Amino acid sequence: xxxxxxxxxxxxxxxxxxxxxxxxxxxxxxxxxxxxxxxxxxxxxxxxxxxxxxxxxxxxxx
Numbered sequence: 352x353x354x355x356x357x358x359x360x361x362x363x364x365x366x367x368x369x370x371x372x373x374x375x376x377x378x379x380x381x382x383x384x385x386x387x388x389x390x391x392x393x394x395x396x397x398x399x400x401x402x403x404x405x406x407x408x409x410x411x412x413x
Contacts, residue, residue, distance in 0.1 A: 357401035361394050368394065
């Protein structure tokens, strides 16, 4: 259940990151742009961990 919640949280965070990325590019704010990129990488890693957890749970049921 925790992994599903992580996936839903990650998907909802994408929309906020998209707006942050646009604002940073529009304002030519390199620090905000770097923050957005680093946050995105963390989001990708969290999503990959959640997917792995779900797959392992599915494999355990077989």
